[in-house]
Amino acid sequence: MNTFMQLQNEAIRLQNADVPVDSDEGLKFAKAYWDMITDFTGGDMSMLPRLIALGQFQNADHKGKEVQDIANGYVEQALGVYFSRLGIEPFQGESEEEAE
Incomplete structure (x- = not known):
């Protein structure tokens, strides 16, 4: 959970600093974020919908949600560019509803 919070704070810092998601720094962030996800799930992508849901409930208060x-x-944009550069679609086969 500490890694998640650190990466969430880093995403906000990058967003506030207007760091482009396709910059070296943005792509480095996306790799670190994806590495955290794959480490947490052990590579089991079927866990992603539950992980996403857990992350959405973590900050239940209004300020936390904002x-x-x-x-x-920032995370979504950075991962999109990262996956595009790698030529992979890790969410392929998931419905949009499952991914949200």
Whole structure:
């Protein structure tokens, strides 16, 4: 959970500093975030929907939700560029509803 919080704070810092998601720093962040996810899930992508749901409930208060929304916006964009550069689609086969 500490790693998740550190990466969430880093996403907010990058967002506030207007660091492009396709920059070296943005891609380095995306790799670190994805590594955290794969370490946590042990590579079992079927756990992603539950992990995402857990992350959304972690900050139940209004201010926490706003902070998480800012972080998630950067995370989603950075991961999108990261996966595109790698030529992979890790969520392939999931419905949009499951991914949310």
